[in-house]
Amino acid sequence: MRRHELTDEEWDRLRPFLPVSRLGRPREDDRRVLNGIVWKIRTGVAWRDVPPRYGSWQSLYTRFRRWAKDGTFTAMLQAVQAEADARGDVDWLVAVDSTIVRAHQHAAGARKGGSASARKEDHALGRSRGGLTSKIHLACEGAGRPLAFCLTGGNVNDCTQLEQVLAGIRVPRLAGGRPRTRPDQVVADKGYSTRKIRAYLRRRGIGHTIPERSDQIAARKRRGRRGGRPPRFDRALYRRRNVVERCFNRLKQFRALATRYDKTATSYTAVVTIACLMLWL
Structure with missing residues (x-):
């Protein structure tokens, strides 16, 4: 086993989720291909520069795109x-x-392709002063491991994506039954302090710790009794919010994630999924 490659234990856990082809000529070894994909994402090199020990770079790229589209990486995670x-x-x-x-x-x-509005959101790229950027909206559990994420352009406001991120949490139950989709508690910063978000979390029965912005506090005080009571805020729980920052730090050790080289949102989503998978492994 070389650096940035799967151990025997990790390979045994992932092998059952790889699709099996029974037609055509024998394909390149799945473990070698998967090791090549992980190595490429970890180092951030171009596909053409992947070492020959992982086989043909065209085979690696073809297999990566196929597994990205059919949900293989998501199933593994x-x-x-x-x-x-x-x-x-x-x-x-x-x-x-x-x-x-x-x-x-x-x-x-x-x-x-598609309408003008569809083209604007294609591939999760946004333009700002710094040029083209993407934004990863992430939900991680209390130990700092990612549960779900979504991609948007870098100019999209954080609070508009909280519902979509939480909707992406879907952890199957090995004993059967519906997958778990609802956390016990959500912790977020002031950027998520909106009435809509608080109402959404209350409606789903999810506890939340989100500090109020200063303008919201001032507006509530100006209204007196009509301003209502301040939302409940647990300072001790809020100190645990930094797990998501630490999660981002670990994810960005994968250089193909820290700088986006992929043209399509499908490919970049697969890159982020593989990085999340490696953190869980």
Whole structure:
């Protein structure tokens, strides 16, 4: 086993989720291909520069795109999360935040289609003063491991994506039944302090610790009794919000995630999924 490759134990856990092809000529060894994909994402090199020990770079890229589209990487991540939850190893205090990722110039220029509004949101790229950027909106559990994420352009406000991020939490139960989708508690910063978000969390029966912004506090005090009571805030719980920052720090050790080189949102979503999977492993 070389650096940035799967151990025997990790390979045994992931092998059952790889699709099996029974037609055509024998394909390259799945473990070698998966090791090549992980190595490429960890180092951030171009596909053409992946070492020959992993086989043809065209085969690696083809297999990566195929598994990205058919949900293979997502199935692997959910399976590893389900194993941890069955052991009682998931802390359901969930911290939510986002991080900006600079898009390399090679990430631009993907083919777009559909209406003008659809083209604007294609491939989760946004333009700001710094150029093209993407934003990863992430929910992680109390130990700092990612549960769900979504991608948008870098110019999208954090609070608009909280519902979508929480909707992405889906941890299957090995004993059967519906997957777990609801955390016990959500911790987020002031960027998520809106009436809509608080009402959404109350409606789902999810406890939340989100500080008020200063303008909201001032507006409530100006109204006196009509301003209502301040929302409940647990300072001790809020100190645990930094787990999501530490999670981003670990994810960005994967260089293909820290700088976006992929043109399509499908490919970059797969890159983030694989990085999340490696943190769980």
